Amino acid sequence: MALKLFNTLERSVQPFTPMDPWQKRVGMYCCGPTVYDFAHIGNWRTFVFADLVRRALEFSGYDVNHVMNITDVEDKIIRKVRDNKTTLRAFTGRFEAAFLEDLQALHCRLPHHMPRATDYIAEIIDLIGRLIHRGIAYQAADGSVYFSIEKYRGCGCNYGQLLKLNFDGLRVGERVSADEYEKESVADFALWKARVAEDGEVFWGSPFGEGRPGWHIECSAMSMKVLGESFDLHLGGEDLKFPHHEDEIAQSEGATGKPFVRHWLHGAHLLVEGKKMSKSLGNFFTLRDLLAKGFTGREVRHLLLSAHYRETFNFTLDGLQGAKSALARIDECVGKLREITRSAAAVPEPALLEPFASALEDDLNISAAWAAVFDWVRETNKRIAENSLPPLAAAGALAAWERVDSVLGIGCKSEAPVPAEIAALAAERTEAKKARDFQRADAIRDRLKSMGWVIEDSPKGLKLKKI
Numbered sequence: 001m002a003l004k005l006f007n008t009l010e011r012s013v014q015p016f017t018p019m020d021p022w023q024k025r026v027g028m029y030c031c032g033p034t035v036y037d038f039a040h041i042g043n044w045r046t047f048v049f050a051d052l053v054r055r056a057l058e059f060s061g062y063d064v065n066h067v068m069n070i071t072d073v074e075d076k077i078i079r080k081v082r083d084n085k086t087t088l089r090a091f092t093g094r095f096e097a098a099f100l101e102d103l104q105a106l107h108c109r110l111p112h113h114m115p116r117a118t119d120y121i122a123e124i125i126d127l128i129g130r131l132i133h134r135g136i137a138y139q140a141a142d143g144s145v146y147f148s149i150e151k152y153r154g155c156g157c158n159y160g161q162l163l164k165l166n167f168d169g170l171r172v173g174e175r176v177s178a179d180e181y182e183k184e185s186v187a188d189f190a191l192w193k194a195r196v197a198e199d200g201e202v203f204w205g206s207p208f209g210e211g212r213p214g215w216h217i218e219c220s221a222m223s224m225k226v227l228g229e230s231f232d233l234h235l236g237g238e239d240l241k242f243p244h245h246e247d248e249i250a251q252s253e254g255a256t257g258k259p260f261v262r263h264w265l266h267g268a269h270l271l272v273e274g275k276k277m278s279k280s281l282g283n284f285f286t287l288r289d290l291l292a293k294g295f296t297g298r299e300v301r302h303l304l305l306s307a308h309y310r311e312t313f314n315f316t317l318d319g320l321q322g323a324k325s326a327l328a329r330i331d332e333c334v335g336k337l338r339e340i341t342r343s344a345a346a347v348p349e350p351a352l353l354e355p356f357a358s359a360l361e362d363d364l365n366i367s368a369a370w371a372a373v374f375d376w377v378r379e380t381n382k383r384i385a386e387n388s389l390p391p392l393a394a395a396g397a398l399a400a401w402e403r404v405d406s407v408l409g410i411g412c413k414s415e416a417p418v419p420a421e422i423a424a425l426a427a428e429r430t431e432a433k434k435a436r437d438f439q440r441a442d443a444i445r446d447r448l449k450s451m452g453w454v455i456e457d458s459p460k461g462l463k464l465k466k467i
């Protein structure tokens with residue numbers, strides 16, 4: 001079976017076929033963070049989803065070129081730079097660094113390219129110039145340059161590829177200058193915003209006068225510069241479909257006359273404790289808030305990856321507790337396999353790999369993929385308990401797990417090292433048992449427990465585990 005993914009352009013699940021004639025290389029762009037604050041858990045759902053898509057493509061044998069931009073100039077950032085009386089770079093640099101830290105805490109593979117909008121001003125200006133040259137963009141009396149929906153449609157181009165839009169109420173030339181504007185209100189949007197006093201020192205020179213780029217044009221310029229004028233895959237949260245992604249398509253196709261992206265993927269949004277996240281409801285979490293509550297990045301990742309990407313997901317603290325115990329079950333099983341064998345075999349066992357791969361290929365059916373993992377954990381535990389898993393079979397199981405985890409990216413915790421004092425007490429207990437001094441043996445067991453360690457007696461000898 002080959003990989004199938006939902007394509008927002010076609011509104012259906014379709015086989016994924018890259019443009020590369022060798023069917024090997026894939027160019028993938030995901031709209032990255034706007035670095036004006038710490039990313040919240042809703043943002044992280046999108047970025048972890050992008051990481052899953054990239055890993056699933058790599059699992060299927062593709063060579064992925066993963067691009068995620070950093071939006072480091074737009075309306076909200078400029079407002080904050082002004083309020084904080086700081087410079088653009090000093091302000092955004094701090095949140096960009098925090099974003100990279102969080103990305104790694106969630107076990108996301110680093111994108112191959114992370115272009116910053118402010119490093120692509122020349123490309124942005126060039127793209128706007130092409131749109132003006134083709135008669136699709138115009139400079140208004142306020143000095144700003146706008147994209148003309150009417151001219152674009154007049155060229156036979158389609159505005160509204162991702163979303164059905166209503167053009168009936170459209171008044172020709174109605175303009176919007178804000179980066180974020182109302183849903184489905186079709187209007188000419190700003191490509192270049194003429195410098196105003198409130199922008200402070202945030203401006204660049206251009207043939208259309210001093211100013212700064214609009215948000216939408218940044219993504220068109222960066223994605224086409226790094227991946228080419230047409231590329232395979234564009235991802236983002238569903239809230240970006242309109243206007244951001246629709247505008248990206250219009251700007252790119254308007255300038256090049258070529259199809260911009262083959263395959264659009266959108267992740268659904270997230271509720272927290274059943275409600276839309278908001279600071280006033282107390283259900284607004286950054287990753288840092290969750291780490292401070294004692295959860296780990298892998299637990300948050302597991303929970304974010306527990307629902308299908310096109311379903312609205314209800315993120316709860318109870319769910320995070322569940323993630324903790326689910327991961328403990330996997331850790332324990334993989335830990336036992338590592339006790340039986342030190343290395344993974346060359347050939348992974350198919351019992352896990354096959355159902356996992358077919359779940360993944362079916363539009364990233366993650367619930368079925370996790371079900372395959374937990375069925376395998378149950379079966380493997382049973383075989384270990386029955387002593388019917390020889391080292392070679394264990395090595396095959398381990399190899400299958402490693403392949404699967406190359407997609408899930410949760411890793412497995414190694415056993416905590418046993419401190420000398422604890423090992424000495426355990427040895428003392430063994431001696432006591434040998435001497436049939438069970439009272440003393442039990443007393444040592446209790447003492448170890450109070451120190452946070454449990455002893456498990458098994459046919460292969462004793463094992464110490466951290467509680």
Ligand SMILES: [Zn+2]
Pocket residue numbers: 030031032219244
């Ligand atoms: Zn974007």
